[in-house]
Amino acid sequence: MDMKAALDPHNQYLSSWTINGDPCDGFFEGVACNEKGQVANISLQGKGLSGKLSPAIAGLRYLTGLYLHYNSLYGEIPREIASLTELSDLYLNVNNLSGEIPPELGSMAALQVLQLCYNQFTGSIPTQLGSLKNLSVLALQSNKLTGAIPASLGDLGFLMRLDLSFNHLFGSIPTKIADAPLLEVLDIRNNTLSGNVPPALKRLNHTFVYENNLGLCGVGFSSLKACNASEQVNPNRPEPYGPGATSLPTRDIPETANVQIPCNGSRCSNPSKSPRASVAVGVIAVTIALFAIGILSFIQYRRRKQKLGTTFDISDSRLSTDQAKGVYRKNGSPLISLEYSSGWDPLADGRNFSGFVQEVFQSFRFNLEEVESATQYFSEVNLLGKGNFSATYKGILRDGSVVAIKSISKSSCKSDEAEFLKGLNMLTSLRHENLVRLRGFCCSRGRGECFLIYDLVPNANLMHYLDGKDDTHVLEWSTRVSVVKGIAKGIAYLHCSKANKPALVHQNISAYKVLIDQRFNPLLSDSGMHKLLTNDVVFSALKASAAMGYLAPEYTSTGKFTEKSDVYAFGVLVFQVLSGKRKVTSSTRLAVESCKVQDFIDPKLDGRFFEYEATKLATIALLCTHESSIERPSMEAVVQELGNFTSCL
Numbered sequence: 001m002d003m004k005a006a007l008d009p010h011n012q013y014l015s016s017w018t019i020n021g022d023p024c025d026g027f028f029e030g031v032a033c034n035e036k037g038q039v040a041n042i043s044l045q046g047k048g049l050s051g052k053l054s055p056a057i058a059g060l061r062y063l064t065g066l067y068l069h070y071n072s073l074y075g076e077i078p079r080e081i082a083s084l085t086e087l088s089d090l091y092l093n094v095n096n097l098s099g100e101i102p103p104e105l106g107s108m109a110a111l112q113v114l115q116l117c118y119n120q121f122t123g124s125i126p127t128q129l130g131s132l133k134n135l136s137v138l139a140l141q142s143n144k145l146t147g148a149i150p151a152s153l154g155d156l157g158f159l160m161r162l163d164l165s166f167n168h169l170f171g172s173i174p175t176k177i178a179d180a181p182l183l184e185v186l187d188i189r190n191n192t193l194s195g196n197v198p199p200a201l202k203r204l205n206h207t208f209v210y211e212n213n214l215g216l217c218g219v220g221f222s223s224l225k226a227c228n229a230s231e232q233v234n235p236n237r238p239e240p241y242g243p244g245a246t247s248l249p250t251r252d253i254p255e256t257a258n259v260q261i262p263c264n265g266s267r268c269s270n271p272s273k274s275p276r277a278s279v280a281v282g283v284i285a286v287t288i289a290l291f292a293i294g295i296l297s298f299i300q301y302r303r304r305k306q307k308l309g310t311t312f313d314i315s316d317s318r319l320s321t322d323q324a325k326g327v328y329r330k331n332g333s334p335l336i337s338l339e340y341s342s343g344w345d346p347l348a349d350g351r352n353f354s355g356f357v358q359e360v361f362q363s364f365r366f367n368l369e370e371v372e373s374a375t376q377y378f379s380e381v382n383l384l385g386k387g388n389f390s391a392t393y394k395g396i397l398r399d400g401s402v403v404a405i406k407s408i409s410k411s412s413c414k415s416d417e418a419e420f421l422k423g424l425n426m427l428t429s430l431r432h433e434n435l436v437r438l439r440g441f442c443c444s445r446g447r448g449e450c451f452l453i454y455d456l457v458p459n460a461n462l463m464h465y466l467d468g469k470d471d472t473h474v475l476e477w478s479t480r481v482s483v484v485k486g487i488a489k490g491i492a493y494l495h496c497s498k499a500n501k502p503a504l505v506h507q508n509i510s511a512y513k514v515l516i517d518q519r520f521n522p523l524l525s526d527s528g529m530h531k532l533l534t535n536d537v538v539f540s541a542l543k544a545s546a547a548m549g550y551l552a553p554e555y556t557s558t559g560k561f562t563e564k565s566d567v568y569a570f571g572v573l574v575f576q577v578l579s580g581k582r583k584v585t586s587s588t589r590l591a592v593e594s595c596k597v598q599d600f601i602d603p604k605l606d607g608r609f610f611e612y613e614a615t616k617l618a619t620i621a622l623l624c625t626h627e628s629s630i631e632r633p634s635m636e637a638v639v640q641e642l643g644n645f646t647s648c649l
């Protein structure tokens with residue numbers, strides 16, 4: 001009740017937490033318990049909480065996960081939180097928390113993910129965080145942190161991702177940081193760091209990002225100048241808060257060995273002549289520089305925070321915190337352990353993605369956080385629609401691009417992991433101007449969902465242009481012809497096989513699956529989707545397809561879906577485009593068979609069409625919807641007939 005009063009002072013969101021209730025009976029919003037009836041998990045992310053975190057949190061001794069991100073919490077992190085020795089995941093990011101990061105956090109031995117980014121934390125990074133032996137993700141970006149990067153972070157044997165960007169950190173990058181054996185991502189952009197970048201960080205390649213630190217230098221890093229003599233690494237230099245600096249009080253600004261003191265060459269060449277004077281000049285210069293940079297960074301930070309959900313930095317994305325935890329989690333939260341035991345974690349690190357080109361696979365991987373941010377926590381306002389097995393949300397990625405994110409619950413995904421991964425692999429191989437482009441994917445154990453991230457296609461699906469009530473959704477003739485050609489090219493591409501791209505049947509072609517882009521080009525959506533879904537879900541999609549008239553007649557006897565079944569559905573689409581109607585009746589077919597163009601063409605065209613083209617398209621539609629699959633042309637032949645394109649490019 002203390003926690004509730006502090007988190008939700010106006011009792012707006014946690015009314016289910018009642019004084020006489022049992023937190024483990026399932027009715028306390030966001031609370032989950034372990035098998036012993038102890039509170040193990042609190043998940044209240046994005047709930048609009050505007051209070052504080054109470055020191056009473058320390059009473060929840062068995063807590064393993066605390067997820068309070070995306071709220072408006074303010075005040076300090078209570079030091080008492082450090083007594084939660086089983087806590088493995090602490091997510092306080094994107095709030096208004098302030099004050100210093102309590103050094104006591106360093107004693108939380110079970111901590112694996114510490115997310116404090118996008119807050120107002122001040123002071124320096126406690127050296128004590130270097131004692132968090134299980135930590136795999138430390139995200140402190142977009143705060144107001146000052147001081148140096150503690151060398152002790154190099155002691156973190158499981159650290160995979162370290163984000164310190166958009167702070168006011170200064171001094172050099174400790175060489176020891178590169179010692180963290182599992183470090184994969186290091187982001188230090190937009191600080192005031194200086195000096196030689198440890199050459200060992202080259203191993204991180206493009207996942208080490210350091211832009212906007214004017215004083216950094218080093219060889220082998222694009223966009224960095226080579227260091228001059230005074231900037232060269234002194235192998236014996238004391239590391240910030242490292243073993244060489246043991247006499248430093250832990251929160252002091254580190255000694256000047258790590259700070260670039262602006263001075264001219266002659267003075268610097270003999271520092272012993274007047275060390276105090278140079279230090280004084282340096283401190284003044286650094287203070288002025290910090291002040292100016294601080295103001296600039298703050299303005300930038302405010303802008304970034306305001307834009308959160310609309311624009312982000314790209315680099316923090318590819319390694320999911322969710323994934324990062326995969327291999328090294330030992331005492332993870334019980335909920336997540338439960339997901340493990342059900343064996344569903346298709347993208348966890350350490351899996352053998354046989355058949356994948358690793359780089360391709362990695363380049364498609366998204367971070368759950370990015371998906372959550374992009375969709376503003378799957379906000380209803382971003383919901384584009386719900387289908388039989390999925391919900392699709394509009395989202396904005398960190399690079400500002402607009403996407404459609406399709407979420408599929410794990411119960412709809414193939415239960416055989418290898419099959420599922422094979423399906424994903426196949427999806428990544430599809431690239432064509434008439435297919436909606438897949439940008440990436442992300443699977444979350446915690447949410448029990450898989451997300452497919454596609455380019456957003458702005459002009460709705462073809463169904464919107466059929467049976468249109470108003471004239472704004474009437475496609476003109478030339479657009480109809482190019483839509484038909486584009487769909488044909490897209491399907492022909494799916495059907496052909498080439499290096500790294502096997503032949504594929506779409507299986508679910510309908511006007512809903514043809515999306516119209518800004519230039520009114522048609523893009524097929526959900527290509528290859530059946531490769532990810534359970535047979536039940538695929539079967540129910542076929543039933544829906546039959547109800548809409550797209551299912552080829554032979555399916556009922558053969559139970560097989562072939563290229564020719566796609567051709568049949570394409571034929572139905574052509575009838576729809578010609579007639580402007582959703583329903584293709586027998587009278588439409590009859591009119592086509594007897595070449596009575598005026599009887600099947602959309603009256604909304606008001607005669608503005610070419611009869612020769614209309615007849616040709618109608619003939620193709622007839623052929624494609626032939627009762628006998630053998631009589632139907634191949635999609636490649638249709639494309640040829642429509643205008644000699646080569647579709648398999």
Ligand SMILES: Nc1ncnc2c1ncn2[C@@H]1O[C@H](COP(=O)(O)OP(=O)(O)OP(=O)(O)O)[C@@H](O)[C@H]1O
Binds near residue numbers: 385387460512
């Ligand atoms: N890439 C995209 N860009 C824009 N809108 C999209 C995109 N993908 C899907 N949509 C839209 O989102 C809505 C939901 O689509 P979704 O594919 O999830 O379901 P569906 O096509 O209605 O059916 P089902 O999931 O049963 O196949 C539809 O209105 C669809 O047009």
